[in-house]
Amino acid sequence: MARKKHPLQDTDAELTVGRPKRSAAGLPSLSETLPHALAGMGPARAWKTLTAVNQKDGFDCMSCAWPDPPERKAAEFCENGAKAIGWEAEPLRIPSSFWAENSLASLESRSEYWLGQQGRLVEPVFKAAGSDHYVPVSWDEAFNVIAQELNGLDHPDQATFYTSGRTSNEAAFLYQLFVRAFGTNNLPDCSNMCHESTGVAMGETIGVGKSAITYTDFAKSDLIIIMGQNPGTCHPRMLTALEEAKHAGASIVAVNPLPEAGLINFRNPQKPRGLMGRGTDLADQFLQIRLAGDMALLQAVSKRVLDAERAAPGTVLDRAFIDRHCSGFVGFAAQLAALREEDVLVATGLTSAEIDELAQRYIRAERVIITWAMGLTQHKKAVATIKEIINLLLLRGNIGKPGAGPSPIRGHSNVQGDRTMGIWEKMPAWFLDALGEEFGFEPPRKPGVDSVDSIKGMRDGSIRVLVALGGNLVHAISDTEVAEDAVRKTRLSVQISTKLNRSHAVTGERALILPALGRTEIDVQGGVEQFVTVEDTVCAVHRSAGRLAPIGEQVLSEVAIVTRMAEAVLGDKVPVDWAGMRRDYDSVREHISHVVPGFENFNTRIRAVDGFVLPHGPRDSRTFPTATGKAMFTVNALETITVPQGRLMLQTVRAHDQFNTTTYTMNDRYRGIKKGRMVLMVNPGDLAELGFADGAYVDVHSEADDGVDRVLRGLRLVAYPSARGCATAYYPEANVLVPLESTAEGSNTPASKSVIIRLEPAAAPVFGAAAGLRP
Ligand SMILES: Nc1nc2c(c(=O)[nH]1)N[C@H]1C(S)=C(S)[C@@H](COP(=O)(O)OP(=O)(O)OC[C@H]3O[C@@H](n4cnc5c(=O)[nH]c(N)nc54)[C@H](O)[C@@H]3O)O[C@H]1N2
Ligand SMILES: Nc1nc2c(c(=O)[nH]1)N[C@H]1C(S)=C(S)[C@@H](COP(=O)(O)OP(=O)(O)OC[C@H]3O[C@@H](n4cnc5c(=O)[nH]c(N)nc54)[C@H](O)[C@@H]3O)O[C@H]1N2
Ligand code: SF4
Ligand SMILES: [Mo]
Numbered sequence: 001m002a003r004k005k006h007p008l009q010d011t012d013a014e015l016t017v018g019r020p021k022r023s024a025a026g027l028p029s030l031s032e033t034l035p036h037a038l039a040g041m042g043p044a045r046a047w048k049t050l051t052a053v054n055q056k057d058g059f060d061c062m063s064c065a066w067p068d069p070p071e072r073k074a075a076e077f078c079e080n081g082a083k084a085i086g087w088e089a090e091p092l093r094i095p096s097s098f099w100a101e102n103s104l105a106s107l108e109s110r111s112e113y114w115l116g117q118q119g120r121l122v123e124p125v126f127k128a129a130g131s132d133h134y135v136p137v138s139w140d141e142a143f144n145v146i147a148q149e150l151n152g153l154d155h156p157d158q159a160t161f162y163t164s165g166r167t168s169n170e171a172a173f174l175y176q177l178f179v180r181a182f183g184t185n186n187l188p189d190c191s192n193m194c195h196e197s198t199g200v201a202m203g204e205t206i207g208v209g210k211s212a213i214t215y216t217d218f219a220k221s222d223l224i225i226i227m228g229q230n231p232g233t234c235h236p237r238m239l240t241a242l243e244e245a246k247h248a249g250a251s252i253v254a255v256n257p258l259p260e261a262g263l264i265n266f267r268n269p270q271k272p273r274g275l276m277g278r279g280t281d282l283a284d285q286f287l288q289i290r291l292a293g294d295m296a297l298l299q300a301v302s303k304r305v306l307d308a309e310r311a312a313p314g315t316v317l318d319r320a321f322i323d324r325h326c327s328g329f330v331g332f333a334a335q336l337a338a339l340r341e342e343d344v345l346v347a348t349g350l351t352s353a354e355i356d357e358l359a360q361r362y363i364r365a366e367r368v369i370i371t372w373a374m375g376l377t378q379h380k381k382a383v384a385t386i387k388e389i390i391n392l393l394l395l396r397g398n399i400g401k402p403g404a405g406p407s408p409i410r411g412h413s414n415v416q417g418d419r420t421m422g423i424w425e426k427m428p429a430w431f432l433d434a435l436g437e438e439f440g441f442e443p444p445r446k447p448g449v450d451s452v453d454s455i456k457g458m459r460d461g462s463i464r465v466l467v468a469l470g471g472n473l474v475h476a477i478s479d480t481e482v483a484e485d486a487v488r489k490t491r492l493s494v495q496i497s498t499k500l501n502r503s504h505a506v507t508g509e510r511a512l513i514l515p516a517l518g519r520t521e522i523d524v525q526g527g528v529e530q531f532v533t534v535e536d537t538v539c540a541v542h543r544s545a546g547r548l549a550p551i552g553e554q555v556l557s558e559v560a561i562v563t564r565m566a567e568a569v570l571g572d573k574v575p576v577d578w579a580g581m582r583r584d585y586d587s588v589r590e591h592i593s594h595v596v597p598g599f600e601n602f603n604t605r606i607r608a609v610d611g612f613v614l615p616h617g618p619r620d621s622r623t624f625p626t627a628t629g630k631a632m633f634t635v636n637a638l639e640t641i642t643v644p645q646g647r648l649m650l651q652t653v654r655a656h657d658q659f660n661t662t663t664y665t666m667n668d669r670y671r672g673i674k675k676g677r678m679v680l681m682v683n684p685g686d687l688a689e690l691g692f693a694d695g696a697y698v699d700v701h702s703e704a705d706d707g708v709d710r711v712l713r714g715l716r717l718v719a720y721p722s723a724r725g726c727a728t729a730y731y732p733e734a735n736v737l738v739p740l741e742s743t744a745e746g747s748n749t750p751a752s753k754s755v756i757i758r759l760e761p762a763a764a765p766v767f768g769a770a771a772g773l774r775p
Helices: 029-048 079-089 097-099 106-107 113-116 137-149 169-180 197-204 215-220 238-247 272-276 294-311 321-325 331-336 343-349 351-366 381-394 415-420 429-439 451-462 480-489 558-570 578-583 585-596 617-620 684-690 731-737
Strands: 123-125 159-163 223-227 251-256 283-289 368-372 407-408 465-469 492-497 510-515 523-525 528-530 530-533 540-544 647-655 681-682 696-704 709-719 725-730 756-763
Touching: 029 079, 123 137, 137 343, 137 465, 137 480, 137 492, 137 510, 137 558, 159 169, 159 451, 169 415, 169 429, 169 465, 169 530, 169 558, 169 585, 197 381, 215 238, 223 238, 223 351, 223 684, 238 251, 251 351, 283 351, 294 331, 294 343, 294 351, 294 381, 343 351, 351 540, 368 381, 381 407, 407 558, 415 530, 429 585, 451 480, 465 558, 480 731, 523 558, 558 578, 578 585, 684 709, 696 731, 709 731, 731 756
Parallel strands: 159 465, 223 251, 223 368, 251 283, 368 407, 465 492, 492 510, 647 725, 681 709
Antiparallel strands: 123 510, 523 528, 530 540, 647 756, 681 725, 696 709, 696 756
16 A cells, blocks of 8 residues: 655755765854844844753753763853754744644645744634634633643543653653542653663663763773764754863764764864864774674674683683672673674674774773764664663773763753653552552552554544644654554644644544743742752752743743643642642652652752752662672674665764754755755665665665555755665655554564665655645
């Protein structure tokens, strides 16, 4: 069955392709940043926000989860932070007339870019059953609709409550409390599509699913290996930390199918030399691996480490650490002995010499950090791959000592904190016990559904209501058309949002949009300015307080929305003082301090200038809260995806000017692609072999076991220096190609970076108006 073409975007007819850049974040970035911020916000708002972002008394950049350094500079933000701030803080409001002028059908034909450009949501709006328009409603009416639908369900499990990772700790804690008091653990979140594989792998092997280093460890490290991560675009301030580490003597190895600009060279915009000069060559070794080849690479390096120990016993492994702190070493070593080099070379596309070099670097280094992001987590064998990172680090005791440890780099600015606060469909019993005891109710015990299973539930009719605290689930999840059909089957969909996106256009029978304050805005409750808190990727918790007046009088904070929704839905079903917590966020934090370990005396400690760092057994004291009480070596059978003849493996990535499903502009400057996103980057050798010319237009079909022909039409081929056999397209446009069933083993994270595709010549390129899109 062939599927219809999906709305694309507005301006592909003008698409231009230049040479990919080698260097990231220098002068071109600064010159891009300020116009961005100024054009959108104007000088006064730009000044107010940019002088406060990531400062100790300011607000936390809402873009990524990169931590703040101990010493702050006057400008402690990157180009992409400025874009995120400009996008939120632009003083543009969606007028009430918009809703009469734009039907749901017309919104659906718009691109994410257009939707995001319409301005901030400033009043609650409701779409009645059978209507094709939203209309403004009062908050009370909105909450009544939610109460009516939720309380009319046969069982609380017929509703699902999604969270995106921008939500503060306070709002997240209250939201999960509301959902559990309502009676379900259906708390899927963006993490299910993101670092879930990390959480599972690290949870099982070291007992904690979070980074085992702090910010200052980078500068103490001898070797930093960056795998499956594009920091120049996705965590730009990380380049500063890498530069510092490099100057302190660390070597850096990048493992990636693409020669991403920031990995190769960094021009520091904070240094005059960085503006003018060549910048710092960051990576000492670049391993241009094939997609999904990392598990084989990691096993091959571990095998070399073991071989070196055999050749010179007592000189390579950290025996004392292994004996005292680890279990499973013998089985692990035995399995690796059987690893076949030829399998490794096929899976990785690397040479033995390249792997030898990495192994030598690893053996020579006393302190090794390995970082990773979506290039590792979004594959079928993601969990096993990340377990191999732990195996490799354990061999030489690279955990729980300065300058060493596994460090997943998280995405959304508070995605890690939301999990800590209980946003998870399977929070452990101890958490549920503590929550129930604190608030005097019995939380449900049955595990809930994650993001993929929520879509399946909606598709099958077992889930009738979707509530989303932020995000854009329908466009972030895989298999866009399946997801959209699923959401359309619900009785009610509710989006708590700052700006429009596709999840507002693709709705249940009835739908609500509830406008929320963002990070940049002042949040006054009970006559007092409140602050919220967030946790970054290295477990540091700190305050965040906006500087700007709220964008509209009707816009409420997430805390206010969640507590008022809880009051409307639950009445006095549970003895929780929602109004008291809404008036004073200290009282939310007081409850958190009783329920969540590590938050003791939360209200006092959060008032320290730098906040505080959460405890982490493996990092702090080499205590491993695992099944065996030790760090666990694991045995993971190597499984390589074979790409059939004439096919490619596709990954879906972010462009430089986007944040997830939000498109800031149509450009991807570092990769040399401008004014368009409908491209497929392919190695010139592969293009030649497949008989396609650079610049030709193709229809991309994904080949899945279920026999469904998923197709994305009219992509422009771009000859690109990527690893052989590996193609790259942009997320979320290419999500139509990822089957909902194709997920990582053990974490159920969509395998959106290993999709087998076939190219066919496009009948004709289809742009803007022809694609049914009105710019
Ligand atoms: N500007 C900006 N910043 C962001 C975001 C954004 O959209 N825009 N999103 C935020 C979020 S939620 C997240 S999760 C992070 C995402 O941060 P990243 O994970 O860095 O983002 P991706 O664009 O998914 O890039 C994945 C990288 O992994 C590489 N890769 C893909 N497959 C493989 C593989 O099999 N092996 C190896 N070794 N490499 C591979 C790709 O070539 C690419 O460089 O960024 C956060 N920060
Ligand atoms: N194919 C493919 N799919 C992917 C990925 C991939 O690499 N490839 N990456 C996955 C990953 S890592 C992630 S994290 C998910 C992201 O999935 P989501 O988190 O669901 O998506 P976002 O695009 O980050 O959500 C953006 C929306 O959040 C709302 N928003 C922004 N700020 C705020 C705020 O302060 N409060 C509230 N209430 N709302 C706000 C705005 O309405 C905005 O449109 O996508 C996943 N999907
Ligand atoms: S690195 Fe991330 S958190 Fe820091 S300013 Fe840039 S986008 Fe914001
Ligand atoms: Mo993410």
